[in-house]
Amino acid sequence: MKKILIAFFTATVILSGLSVSAKPGDIAGKIYSTDIIAYVNDKPIESYNIGGKTAIIMEDLDESYGFT
Numbered sequence: 001m002k003k004i005l006i007a008f009f010t011a012t013v014i015l016s017g018l019s020v021s022a023k024p025g026d027i028a029g030k031i032y033s034t035d036i037i038a039y040v041n042d043k044p045i046e047s048y049n050i051g052g053k054t055a056i057i058m059e060d061l062d063e064s065y066g067f068t
Contacts (some may be wrong), residue, residue, distance in 0.1 A: 002041070009040075029051040030047050030050075030051075031049070031050050031051055032048065032049040032050075033045055033046075033048055033049075034048060034049050034054065036049075036054055038054065038056055040056070040061065040065045041065055041066045041067075043064070043065060045060055045061075045065065046060070
């Protein structure tokens with residue numbers, strides 16, 4: 001199950017990056033904090049709302065979540 005979840009998450013990140021044409025310094029939209037808690041490897045992580053979509057900050061996925 002974890003492999004499927006990780007594969008889905010990785011595919012989502014890769015596919016969402018294909019349609020991005022933003023440059024450094026561009027405004028991505030308004031960012032709102034939410035009370036939604038996302039889970040990565042069964043550990044809770046804070047999430048945000050950007051343009052009506054739930055997102056997490058990639059820099060938060062350090063070694064404690066299994067990413068380097």
